[in-house]
Amino acid sequence: MISERIVQLGGDPNLSPEGLLSRSHTEYVTTDRLVQMIKENLVAERIAIDSYREIAAYFAPFDPTSRKMIEEILAEEESHAEDLADLLRGLPADLKH
Numbered sequence: 001m002i003s004e005r006i007v008q009l010g011g012d013p014n015l016s017p018e019g020l021l022s023r024s025h026t027e028y029v030t031t032d033r034l035v036q037m038i039k040e041n042l043v044a045e046r047i048a049i050d051s052y053r054e055i056a057a058y059f060a061p062f063d064p065t066s067r068k069m070i071e072e073i074l075a076e077e078e079s080h081a082e083d084l085a086d087l088l089r090g091l092p093a094d095l096k097h
Contacts, residue, residue: 001069009066025051035095038084045081052077 003013014020021028026044031037052074059067 001073005066005069035088035091038088042081042084042088045077045084048077049074049081 003015006013026047029036029040031040052070056067056070056074059070
């Protein structure tokens with residue numbers, strides 16, 4: 001959606017892996033432990049949520065179309081974060097540590 005909006009506005013989205021990595025707001029953490037993976041993903045979702053809130057606020061005064069698109073993405077990220085938090089809450093206590 002973001003790439004399409006950039007094109008609509010006359011831009012050229014940079015989708016190279018190097019470019020995406022350098023602009024990411026989160027760190028990529030590797031682990032072979034499932035619980036740690038879920039926790040790291042939850043942290044990344046929360047960082048993304050904060051970023052999308054800031055972006056939506058930035059667009060609000062002058063670009064309602066982009067603001068609405070970002071708010072739709074924000075809602076998806078919030079749903080993902082809730083799913084991950086529910087998953088963690090549902091795990092047995094001995095796996096959470």
